[in-house]
Amino acid sequence: MDWKISVSDTKWLGREILHLRNTDSTNEEIKRQAEIKNQGFVVVADTQSAGRGRLGRTWESADEGGIWMSFLLKPEISPDKASQITLIAALATALAIRNVTGLPGYIKWPNDIVINRKKIVGILTEMSTGPDKINYVVVGIGINANISSFPDNISDYAGSLMIEGNKPVDRNRIIAELLKKFEEYYEIFLKDSSLAGIMAEYEKLLINKGSEVVLSDGGVPMVRTAVGISDKGELLVKDESGVITTVLAGEVSVRGLYGYV
Numbered sequence: 001m002d003w004k005i006s007v008s009d010t011k012w013l014g015r016e017i018l019h020l021r022n023t024d025s026t027n028e029e030i031k032r033q034a035e036i037k038n039q040g041f042v043v044v045a046d047t048q049s050a051g052r053g054r055l056g057r058t059w060e061s062a063d064e065g066g067i068w069m070s071f072l073l074k075p076e077i078s079p080d081k082a083s084q085i086t087l088i089a090a091l092a093t094a095l096a097i098r099n100v101t102g103l104p105g106y107i108k109w110p111n112d113i114v115i116n117r118k119k120i121v122g123i124l125t126e127m128s129t130g131p132d133k134i135n136y137v138v139v140g141i142g143i144n145a146n147i148s149s150f151p152d153n154i155s156d157y158a159g160s161l162m163i164e165g166n167k168p169v170d171r172n173r174i175i176a177e178l179l180k181k182f183e184e185y186y187e188i189f190l191k192d193s194s195l196a197g198i199m200a201e202y203e204k205l206l207i208n209k210g211s212e213v214v215l216s217d218g219g220v221p222m223v224r225t226a227v228g229i230s231d232k233g234e235l236l237v238k239d240e241s242g243v244i245t246t247v248l249a250g251e252v253s254v255r256g257l258y259g260y261v
């Protein structure tokens, strides 16, 4: 806990921040407190003992140099729109990395940030729903910030801001900028609960745009060209005859033709 977190230029996001030395998962910590905390509550942990990715995957976060954080949202939108929040978080994170470190963070749809083909950030959005309504949403963001090496199982494709930029980064500034950007874009999103207002900015940083991607849902992998996103946050892909179809996050995995990106 040798670093201090302070966020001053947001309206509601990060007005209350809990900074822990260790927890199982910051997403779980938020869930334990979700009923008693206001929207905008943030949890940051120096280490996680059970960090999680999507679909039960593990997120390596035993290193104290990371930014392992989650925040609580209570949006009044229909549950099928919640997955779009992941894209807003990705855009806010990519911009925060760029603005604070100058490093060229790109979004790998839907939930990763990559730099020089390395995965630097993963995002896990979860929600609790009642009948037809969202109780709350937890946005969890893992940023490999000041990390110098990774476990063997991910070392081929994982990277950190410190490795890519050859110097340590100021984690507090990244968090402050990320929360500010997220708040700004989230409020635009809430106006019509669509990504229409941020699509153009998102696509500028979308590494897949114009590239061939391999789609696999467990069956025969298909090669398509990614052309952008829809206002619902789906990936738009084109086949060789020019027909454009949509890919929903979670339905298929998207990889580059030559590996991770």
Ligand code: BT5
Binding pocket: 024, 025, 026, 027, 028, 048, 050, 051, 052, 053, 054, 055, 057, 058, 059, 060, 061, 067, 068, 069, 070, 111, 112, 119, 120, 121, 122, 123, 124, 140, 141, 142, 143, 144, 154, 157, 158, 159
């Ligand atoms: C993700 O899942 O990328 C979402 C990760 C979200 C982590 C944050 S940290 C704060 C909050 N608390 C949590 O418990 N989680 C959130 P997915 O797309 O499923 O990718 C997971 C895969 O990324 C793993 O199977 C590994 O291959 C790889 N991976 C694991 N740890 C990594 C790391 N530190 N850096 C880069 N890649 C990693």
